[in-house]
Every structure is written in C-alpha cells, then in structure tokens.
Amino acid sequence: MCGIFCLLSLSPAESPHDQRLHQNLRRRGPDSAQDLTVSHAGPFSRCLFSAHVLHMRGPLTRQPVRDAGGNVLLWNGEVFAGVPVAPDENDTAVVARRLSACDAPAELVSALARVRGPWAFVYYQRARRCLWFGRDFFGRRSLLWRFDAEAEALTLTSVAGDACGAGPWLEVPAAGVYRIDLEAGRVAGTGGGVTLEVYPWATAAAGGGLPSPENVPSNCVATMNPWGLVLAPPVSPLNTAVPEEVEDGVLRSPPASRVAAEDLEAALASRERTGEVDRLIAVLSEAVQRRVLSLPSDVGDESPPPPPNEDHASVAVLFSGGIDSMILAALADRHVPAHQPIDLLNVAFKLQEKRRQQPAKKAKNKKDGEDQNKPAATAAASETPSPFDVPDRLTGRAGLRELRALNPARRWNFVEVNVTEEELREARRERVRHLVQPLDTVLDDSIGCAMWFAARGEGVVTRAAGDQTPFASLAKVLLTGIGADEQLAGYSRHRVRFKTSGHQGLVQELAMELGRISSRNLGRDDRIIADHGKEARFPYLDEDVVDYLNSLPVWRKADLSLPRGVGEKLLLRQAARALGLGSSALLPKRAMQFGSRIAKMENGRERASDRCNRLLSA
Ligand SMILES: *[C@@H]1O[C@H](CO)[C@@H](O)[C@H](O)[C@H]1NC(C)=O
Ligand SMILES: *[C@@H]1O[C@H](CO)[C@@H](O)[C@H](O)[C@H]1NC(C)=O
Numbered sequence: 001m002c003g004i005f006c007l008l009s010l011s012p013a014e015s016p017h018d019q020r021l022h023q024n025l026r027r028r029g030p031d032s033a034q035d036l037t038v039s040h041a042g043p044f045s046r047c048l049f050s051a052h053v054l055h056m057r058g059p060l061t062r063q064p065v066r067d068a069g070g071n072v073l074l075w076n077g078e079v080f081a082g083v084p085v086a087p088d089e090n091d092t093a094v095v096a097r098r099l100s101a102c103d104a105p106a107e108l109v110s111a112l113a114r115v116r117g118p119w120a121f122v123y124y125q126r127a128r129r130c131l132w133f134g135r136d137f138f139g140r141r142s143l144l145w146r147f148d149a150e151a152e153a154l155t156l157t158s159v160a161g162d163a164c165g166a167g168p169w170l171e172v173p174a175a176g177v178y179r180i181d182l183e184a185g186r187v188a189g190t191g192g193g194v195t196l197e198v199y200p201w202a203t204a205a206a207g208g209g210l211p212s213p214e215n216v217p218s219n220c221v222a223t224m225n226p227w228g229l230v231l232a233p234p235v236s237p238l239n240t241a242v243p244e245e246v247e248d249g250v251l252r253s254p255p256a257s258r259v260a261a262e263d264l265e266a267a268l269a270s271r272e273r274t275g276e277v278d279r280l281i282a283v284l285s286e287a288v289q290r291r292v293l294s295l296p297s298d299v300g301d302e303s304p305p306p307p308p309n310e311d312h313a314s315v316a317v318l319f320s321g322g323i324d325s326m327i328l329a330a331l332a333d334r335h336v337p338a339h340q341p342i343d344l345l346n347v348a349f350k351l352q353e354k355r356r357q358q359p360a361k362k363a364k365n366k367k368d369g370e371d372q373n374k375p376a377a378t379a380a381a382s383e384t385p386s387p388f389d390v391p392d393r394l395t396g397r398a399g400l401r402e403l404r405a406l407n408p409a410r411r412w413n414f415v416e417v418n419v420t421e422e423e424l425r426e427a428r429r430e431r432v433r434h435l436v437q438p439l440d441t442v443l444d445d446s447i448g449c450a451m452w453f454a455a456r457g458e459g460v461v462t463r464a465a466g467d468q469t470p471f472a473s474l475a476k477v478l479l480t481g482i483g484a485d486e487q488l489a490g491y492s493r494h495r496v497r498f499k500t501s502g503h504q505g506l507v508q509e510l511a512m513e514l515g516r517i518s519s520r521n522l523g524r525d526d527r528i529i530a531d532h533g534k535e536a537r538f539p540y541l542d543e544d545v546v547d548y549l550n551s552l553p554v555w556r557k558a559d560l561s562l563p564r565g566v567g568e569k570l571l572l573r574q575a576a577r578a579l580g581l582g583s584s585a586l587l588p589k590r591a592m593q594f595g596s597r598i599a600k601m602e603n604g605r606e607r608a609s610d611r612c613n614r615l616l617s618a
Contacts, residue, residue, distance in 0.1 A: 003028035003052035011152035021161030077119025139174030139518020147217035149191030173211035176200035193219030202230035242503035287542030316343035316475035321399030324481030341411035347454035392595035417459035443608040446593035483540035489558035
C-alpha cells in the first residue's frame, strides 16, 4: 500500500502545497518518500509526482520509478497473478518494466488488463507525451481527483487533505483507465480543464463504460478514446439465469422467523455437499494463500522489516466471528506458517449505562443488517457484563473457541479493541473525517470509524491464565470479508428484493451491487485501513473467486426460501461446515455498525444514507 499523488499544472505558477494531504499520504507509506517533477513545453507546463511507499515485499522499491526512457510510474498495487513476479522481486519494478516495453495505447491497456490484484496507478509515458491513470476492475485501491480552476491544476491522489479544504474531491470511477494527451489543448472556455480519454472495461455497463459526468471533475471532459479500445475484464459476466419451475413454490415457503435453531442445523445438514462447495473452498483458499504469502521479506534489503516472531503476527483478520471472517481465519490457518500467530481484530464501542440495563428490549429496526437473533454465545452468568460486550464481541469469542478447536496448536491473538465515546470523537476529528472524503453519509462515518479502530489493532489479549495484557497488532496485512454479502446475497435487502420480485429481481440487485462496490466501499476502506501503514486485502474479491461465483446461477449461491442464518450465503455456509466450523456457520448477517454498537452511540433517528454532520463540524 502506498500513497501516490500527481499534480498536473496548466499554469507555470506554483500551486499551494496542501500540508494535511501530504501528511495523510505519508501515513499510508511511511517507508520511503520522494518527489519528482517533469517539465514541459506546451499547454501543460509541469507535472509533479509524489510517492510514499509502504514496503511489502521484495527489495524496497523507491517511487516514483523512472526508467532510462524517462517514463515515470506511481504504483499503489499488488500483483497477485497474471504477470509473473519472482519471490525476491518487487512487483512495482516488474510493472514498470512491462509498461516501459509498451508503445501504442493498445499495448499499454492490454498489459494493465493482465494484472490480477488490486491497483491504482499513474504513468507518464514520455515518448507519447501522455499521462495514464486508473484503478483496477473492482476499484480495490483508492484514487481521487479534482480540478482546481483557480490554480489551473488537476490533482490525482490516494487520499484527500483537510476536510474543510478547497474544492470537492471525487473518486476516480473504476470504469476503466484514463489518458491525458499532454500535447493537446485544454478544454475551451474560462478555467478550461483537461480532456480525459477513457479506455473502459468491456462490460455491459450503462453509458458504454464512460463515467457519468457528475463523477468527472468540474471543467474537465471525459470522452471515449479515438480508437474505441476497451480492456478485457478479469472475470466472466454474472450468470443471470433464473429457475423456471420452482419460482412459485419457492415463494410459498414458510416465513423465516418461525424456524428454531435445531431446524437451521437440519436445513444446513440436509443440503448435499456438492462439487461446488469444494470448488469454492479451493478458489477461496488459493485467494487467501496469495494474500498471506506475499509478505514483507528481508532479502537484500536496505531496511529489513522485523521478521515475524513468536509474538508478532504478519497477518490479521478483521474479525466479528461471523461466517465471512471465520472462513478467512480458517483458511489463513492453512497457509500461515504454523509457528506464527494470527491476529483477530475485534472492535467494540462502549454501551451506555441506560441501554445496558434493558437488554431484553428487542430491536424493532428492520433495516439492513440489523440482527434480531440472539448471539450464539452469551457471557457466563457469573461475570458482571462488561459495557464492551457488544454482539460482535460475543460472537467473536465464540468464533475464537471454534478456531482453537480447529487448530489448538496455533496461537490466535484475539485482540479486543474497546473504544470509548471520547476516543471516538477524537479519532473522527483528527483522522476519519479527512479519510472518508469524498464520502459523507452516516453509514460512511460509522463504518469508517469502526474500521479505523479495528485496523489500528490496539487493545488487550487474554492469555491462558485469564489475565489481560495490552496488545498492539503489528501485522501489515489485514484480511477483510468485504464482497461476500454482495456476491452471495447476504444482506436482508436481498431477501426483500427476492420476496417482491423473485430470482429475477435478486439477480439484478446482485449485479448492481458488485458494480458499485468501488464507489460505495472499497475506496473508503482502503483509505481508512492504509492510514495505519497497513494494507487491506480482500480474498472474496480475488478475480478467480469472483469469476467462479459469477459463473454459478444464483440459486446455487443462496436459497432465500430458507430461513435467515441458512438461506443467505448458503453455499458459503456449506463451505464453512466442510471446513469444520460450528455454529458460526449459522449466524445471520450483522453489519459492522450494529455489531460493534457504534451506531448506538449516535443519534438513533438518523438514516444511514443521510449526510453526516459529525464529519463536517468535528
Ligand atoms: C526493485 O526496485 C528497484 C528500484 O526500481 C530496482 O533498482 C531493483 O532492481 C528492483 N529489484 C528487483 C529484484 O527487481
Ligand atoms: C475490553 O472489553 C472486554 C469485554 O468485552 C473486557 O473484558 C476487557 O477487560 C476490556 N478491556 C479494557 C482494557 O477495557
């Protein structure tokens, strides 16, 4: 994970330096920082490249990388497959070499489309006098843009600056890659900006793959590239088949809420273990393997990172004890060397006094993800309940017991991250409100804050004798479960959609959600997690995993005629059983903002999609 920044000036005047923005970039890439300026005759006078590197593998590659031909690369990404990278090589150097070998636009876009893994990049191609940039197919790395008409400059950056600073930032849409012809004139008119050529991913996206105008910086224009070139997507299109016969019968199934726990067991057990279960485990396991083995190493390095030892894990999992994170932990256990611990990061926000005293009151809120089932485990009756015993803490502990049963020899560091209201306010004011930009809703605030604390990984672990010691996770790689619900119909809105419009409606909903995951979640999550000098990795969004899930008809992935806790993500639950997991396989979805109880700390009347005032006036 790196912080990359590029300022393209149309005016010879110096642009003001944004202190906050550069501080934010430095936190993403604490291991090396460097600037490089390329000057030009013609309408674009100057291009400043700035890179902050977080060292992950191979020898530390300083950026910007400039080759003998004068090309410049900023790379915030990981090559997990598609292009060979030897274990002792740095992938930045490999990508730079690949791009240097390209001349025509068609060559360059096909070289990029071959990379499997998350990326955002900026590339100055000197011979052709142009600037390329963009994000991978899913948008797993953040890239923002803005055109400042007064300073006459286009900025591209991993993260924004001061939340109160000038001008609106936008996420660069993950619709394709972009090229700016530095010889061409600027857009006509006062304050005229930049013409952006788009090379879209070849999908059936609305608008022919061009970003919609409200996502393009003011004064700039995005147009299809003159050659009509497109990038081959890394995954096959979503299987949109719907069953013909069963539709009627399915809809008449009994309502979900009346089925008891034993019946959930029975419903899951009655499902025959098909080849699909094994195949899903195989692709997911490989996806996790790639993400836990491409780690910092100390071969021939100037400043070797400390090698993992008995105490310090290299890999952490954002861990609620729910099925998505349990599967990631169980698969990480297969691939992380046996002597290394694995950190399980579990975040809880302090329950307020009055709310704790009426635990029996049922949640009436039927909004997405709100859990109405009791957690699988409750605190032992003898203990006084802690104000941090929120639902995710309880399921987290239950999950820990399952993982211990699965592999008693592994050291599992269950990190209890407890957050008070004061800490929350301070973190929001100092960090989170800058990082979530340009997103700004109540939901972005809740998830942003919860994820920021979880990813920091500072809390306590309980050792064998029951004594708690302070603990800070040093793992640079964080596995998160994002993408499972979007692909396997895990949200309660999927159930609603299925009830009203059947399989057809469900398929449409799933297609729409995967299409917008970059702008809704991934850029934000990347900015939040990277703020700790750590890297988020998303096994459920591995190209092979998505490709496999896309190939299956929807009724193989979920059966929403079955009750909550079984029907949604059914295939994943079967996989959990096959991996030897217990009751976590039957937990219904609980969104992070409810499970961690951060949503309870704030005004209960606001809607998740409202603009969040706390982010503005912290
Ligand atoms: C890593 O990157 C640096 C800087 O680009 C380069 O000099 C070095 O040769 C690269 N090492 C390998 C093994 O690719
Ligand atoms: C954090 O919360 C847990 C309860 O979930 C409690 O056992 C632990 O002592 C708390 N730790 C601190 C440092 O407050």
